[in-house]
Amino acid sequence: MFFESWAEVIHMNGHGVYVWWSFGVTLAVVVGLVVEPKLKQRQLKRELKQYYRRQEMRSNNETTSP
Structure with missing residues (x-):
């Protein structure tokens, strides 16, 4: 192993701050x-569902109107 302890792994001879910051x-x-x-996909699915519901309600209203 390159380091003798976990403290050395974290410190990395004075470079630990830069290494762990860039890793983060x-x-x-x-x-x-x-x-x-994933969030955009969920939002798009929700919007499409609302759109199709509105379209269905419009088509139902048009067929029942005199």
């Missing part, structure tokens, strides 16, 4: 890239 930023970006499309 990268992780946040990757999580954002995974989560954001």
